[in-house]
């Protein structure tokens with residue numbers, strides 16, 4: 001009766017797959033090539049960020065556009081069936097993201113989100129990281 005829609009199935013799969021998904025690997029390899037040192041162990045950190053840069057007090061999340069509702073992104077479409085299920089799911093995800101953001105700020109860390117759609121192009125990842133770290137440096141120097 002309740003046949004899994006493709007979205008539901010891919011959600012189940014994403015839960016099973018867990019760590020070391022491809023977008024995370026892309027971001028890590030770009031960071032590495034830029035000479036940044038980071039760690040990926042996140043057990044006791046709010047929101048379990050994908051990448052941590054303790055020296056800079058920065059955490060990086062690689063967010064799936066669909067699950068975290070990337071505004072204006074074509075991957076953040078709304079499924080046509082099981083509307084109730086998805087509304088609740090998305091609401092819970094967004095609420096959790098907001099709580100996590102607050103917890104990270106209270107710890108005195110900064111968070112940076114890279115969207116999954118941006119990780120399809122390594123140059124794009126390099127650019128957004130460069131912008132982010134560049135802005136930060138200026139900020140610190142002031």
Ligand SMILES: [Zn+2]
Nearest residue numbers: 065070073117
């Ligand atoms: Zn996106």
